[in-house]
Amino acid sequence: MPVPDPAAPTPADVDVRPATVFEDVATLVGPRRPDATVCFCLSYRIGSTESRRLRGPARGERVRELCAEDPPPGVVAYLDGEPVAWAAIHRRADTSFATNRRIPHVDDVDAWSLWCLRVRPGYRRTGLTAPLIEGAVRFARDRGAPAVEAYPLDNQGERIDTTMAYVGTRTMFEQAGFTVAAATSSTLDGFPRVLMRQALDGS
Template identity: 65%
Template sequence: MGIQVRPATAFDDIRTMVGPKKPTSNVCWCLSYRVPGAENRALHGPARGEKVRELLADGPPGVLAYDGDDVVGWAAVHPRADTSFATNRKIPHVDDQDVWSVWCIRVRPGHRGRGISHALLSGAVDFARASGAPAIEGYPVDNQGAKVDLTMAYVGTRALFERAEFVHAADTTSVLNGFPRVLMRRDLS
């Protein structure tokens, strides 16, 4: 059957991918770029999951990858205007188009090395296109083939984005895990 990627509409599946094992833990829930910094810092424990549930009520906050009935991957993708990338001083705007951003790609342990990241990025592109986005951007590290720590690999690599037909659109002043981040973009028109 293969990996299927579809819009993230099931809260429990989102929780499986980005939520904590212990409900009171303060994990990202993929909110750090999705909500303003002050709000992100103020949310603790179960309030983080409730914020995701609230965002989900307004539409899918990303896409999920499934292997049969098992959720195995997540990619956060949404209009840039609704993210902190809209005002981020380290990541430039190429133009004034209402582009979408993809900023987090996660694959569950035990499922890595099977091309799921590629499927997630392709699914994010398809979701943005179906939602009317004129273009989609990502902000991966330019690691030039060097190993990226798994906890910091969520932004993807330049090579991953290049394989998905994104092109280098701009350099940034953002650095993650010692690697510069670049702005990669794919036109969807």
């Protein structure tokens, strides 16, 4: 794996693009073994019945199909042409969050959900999260989203397990311009999750 420059990248160094290249998405969220049945960031994007049915390589093929759709399943951040971070974002009504009983609906705004942030090992703690979120929000805005929601942990500064950090933290999203819109009954790693929103059209 390429060794990143020890200096933290500036937002101008990071190029966030729609996730249309399957191989780059697989590099960031795919399993190490192609026959492994793991998330591949599909758990919230498609229905639970389909997600359970897709096993091994079939999960990757489903993601390949999503990368060819408009809109694709999220965004990829690149640094010096190398894929280094991923964000899953899509219209909430077309994800499992549409029927998630633990994550409330604040109102009738046709919001988009931003539910997964992953930075590639070796590039973490280098300042990539802020431009990644900014790029994901821009991606949604460009496609007519009136608002973007996220469901991060409200960990109040306490340490969280890195495997559970994919949803982000409240502080992370506050710094990106999101505000708390509602509490949820969802917890992760022992911490409550909050529904945060950034309005894109004054809603």
